[in-house]
Amino acid sequence: MRFDIVTVFPGMLEAVLREGVLGRAIERDVLQVGLHDLRAYSADSYRTVDDVPYGGGPGMVLKPEPFFRAVAAIRQRHGEPDAVVLLSPKGRVFRHEEAARLSRLRHVTLLCGRYEGVDERVREQVATDELSIGDYVLSGGELPAAVVVDAVARLVPGVVGDAQSVVEDSFVRGILDHPHYTRPAEVETHGVPHVLLSGHHAEIRHWRKREAVKRTLERRPDLLEHAALDDEERAILRELMDEVEGQ
Template identity: 50%
Template sequence: MRIDVVTLFPDFVRQSASVGVVGRAQQRELLQVETWNPRDYTSDRHRTVDSSSYGGGPGMVMMIEPLRATLMAMRGAAPEPVHLIYLSPQGSRLTQGRVEALAKLPRIAMLCGRYEGVDERLLAHEVDEELSIGDYVLSGGELAAAVIIDAVGRLQDGALNDAQSAEQDSFSDGLLDCPHYTKPVHDALGSVPEVLLSGDHAAIARWRLKQSLGRTWLRRPDLLSQHALDVESRALLDEFRREHVRSGQARSNETVDD
């Protein structure tokens, strides 16, 4: 897969994409990340990419011409068709489902805005999709681009040493992930749940599903409302709820005793 990023800060994007899973994916030639700086496609000696906003107001707006020239060069750099994303707090919320869909494309590109954003005319004619990584405002699109590169890059076949890691991630099945434990078995902070040491794979799978359902119920109940639960899942969630109530009552009794 190829990812192109149009940005005024190409070093940041390249460095963030060079480490960890995404860095290994590039080394394995599973992923190619290229950057394009609009300042390289300006026609004046000051390399101007922005101007004041018509109608007044604070801040500058990124101009059409440098961006149009950059996008033209970017599109012509490889034969694959490009799905161009503008990173904006006004875009659709990024979800794991959208990440999975993007990861299947041969090539995507991301346009990183700065200042007050990009001239609306360019967005209307050049951009295929606007995406937001959350309901907050950043100084520019570069951090959002880094997030998407990581999320999409790790889903490329062979990027993860164990392909099942992606299948078990939070949101991959619409639920939050279950708790995980490692050595030592016993610690001052607590012990590993016995079921995980049992070797009973069916029991472990059942426990993990119950914890995943329970965590989603506690932390993101909105996800459960979108998730159709089968009979087993409903029973496990009811079991988790009963255990949660009992543990809360036990803690309350301990507090009273103290």
């Protein structure tokens, strides 16, 4: 899979792409990521990419032409992207389902906004999607782009070494993950749940399912409406809800 990221600050993303799962996937050529400095597509010697907003108001707006040129150059070098995503607080919220959809594509281009925003003609003429990573404002689209690349790349076969860990991640089935523990078994009088030390695999599996459903019910009950629960998990959910009603 290939990502191309258009940004005013490519250096913000270079470190992220060198480390961890993403860095290893790029080294093995399972994942390709191109960083494109928006200023390289400016039309003047000052490398100008922003201007004052029509109608007045604070701040600066990113100009449309540098984005048009950047995407045209990407098309010429790497072919037509399957999706051109504008990272913006105005977009629909990025969720696991969106990550799964993008992971099935061959080539995704990400456009990073900055300052007061991006000229609307970029969204109208170039972007196929507009995504936000949450209901808050960041200084630019670079951090959201890193989030999208990481979340999508994890779902691409071969990127994560242990494929089972991806299957068992939170949100893949629509519920939160169970608690995790490692050695030592006790630290400052705080111990590990006994069942995890028992060696009884069926009991451990049931405990993990119960804790995952319980945590989701307590913290994100909205997820349960569409969660892909199995029969055992549905029975656990009914039991937990009966306990709540009985209190």
